[in-house]
Structure formats: structure tokens, C-alpha cells
Amino acid sequence: GAVVSQHPSWVICKSGTSVKIECRSLDFQATTMFWYRQFPKQSLMLMATSNEGSKATYEQGVEKDKFLINHASLTLSTLTVTSAHPEDSSFYICSARNTGMETQYFGPGTRLLVL
């Protein structure tokens, strides 16, 4: 199956700093990438959808200035959590899909802890 990687796998940062998470599709072109957030014992919450070369579409309630998404190439999308606060601590997961694929392939996730 298609492989999606995320980096870093976990990060600890101080409150007020910004954190960048990378999502890469390793063996296919990802025309669309999705960013999810998962709180403990809860389902995946879609944060935003990004298409290569265009601005991301954010879900209701997700601050686009807080969670900056860049999808500059067909294999890379980045999520930057700006001025992170403890309530941003969560498990962030990306997924990727190529045009014509109904199946999304997920990355392994990034655990963020903001102190």
C-alpha cells in the first residue's frame, strides 16, 4: 500500500513557540492532504484539507492563523502550530490521497506536548 511519513513523531515545546510538522507521501503523488487531530479516546477530527498549490480549506472552529498549512508540492504538506499553548497538546495525523483514489493513506502521527 501507499506510504505516508510524518516528522517528527513527537515533539515537546515551550508555550509560545511554533512547531512545524511535515507530512510526506513516499511512493505516490498526493494531490490532496488532510490534517487531523485526535484527543485521547476520541475520534479523528478533521482540521483542514489542502490541495497542492492552493490554500487549505479549514473546518469550522479551526483557526487558520493558528494552524498554518502549506502544500507546496505533490509529496509534502506542512502543519505549523503557531504560538503553541498547552491546550494544543494533542496527536496530529496527516493523510494523503491522489486524484482518483478514494482511499486516504495515513501517516503515523505526531504527538505534540506543549509545556
Place this chain on the structure above:
Amino acid sequence: DQQVKQNSPSLSVQEGRISILNCDYTNSMFDYFLWYKKYPAEGPTFLISISSIKDKNEDGRFTVFLNKSAKHLSLHIVPSQPGDSAVYFCAATTGGFKTIFGAGTRLFVKA
């Protein structure tokens, strides 16, 4: 508005027996359904899918059944193995657009 519902938060099954995970949906425009498996602290892994033009798809120990009139699908795992213990997410999509996920069902397979 939950368009995809997994009403059982957890399920416990004896090793070797059948596990049946259920999923209901409300949007009749969904044309593709997927099941994902997720271990703690990992991303979901694609398991099996079914198109709305079919009513059954089988892959090894995993079978997905789709009942369009009831807007219901189920995942059957037989025989269940301890390694199947994980959270299973049902998902649905329309024309490959946004994928809607259910809340997940945690499966425990007891040895």
C-alpha cells in the same frame, strides 16, 4: 450532525470467534465506504473498502457487508485473533471528496 455512526464504543470477543463491527450512515450520496484499523499512538491503517454498487467485499479474514436500503455496513473478522485488538473506524466518502469518519469501536480479542 454525525453522518457516520458507530454506536458501539467497544466490543469484546473470544479468540477464534467472529467479530462484527457495525456502522450506520445517513447520507445516501456516499458512494464509497472504508474501514481503518488504529493502534494507540499510531496513524490509522487502511483495512478494506467497498463501493456502493456492491454489497460484499472479502479480503482474507475480513469481509465488509453493505446494506444500502438500511444505510448500514458491517465489518466481519473471522477468526478473530488477539492482534486484531485495536480501534476500528468506519468511513464514508462521496466522489472521493471529503471522508467522514465514525467515532470508532474498540475491539478486544481475548486469548
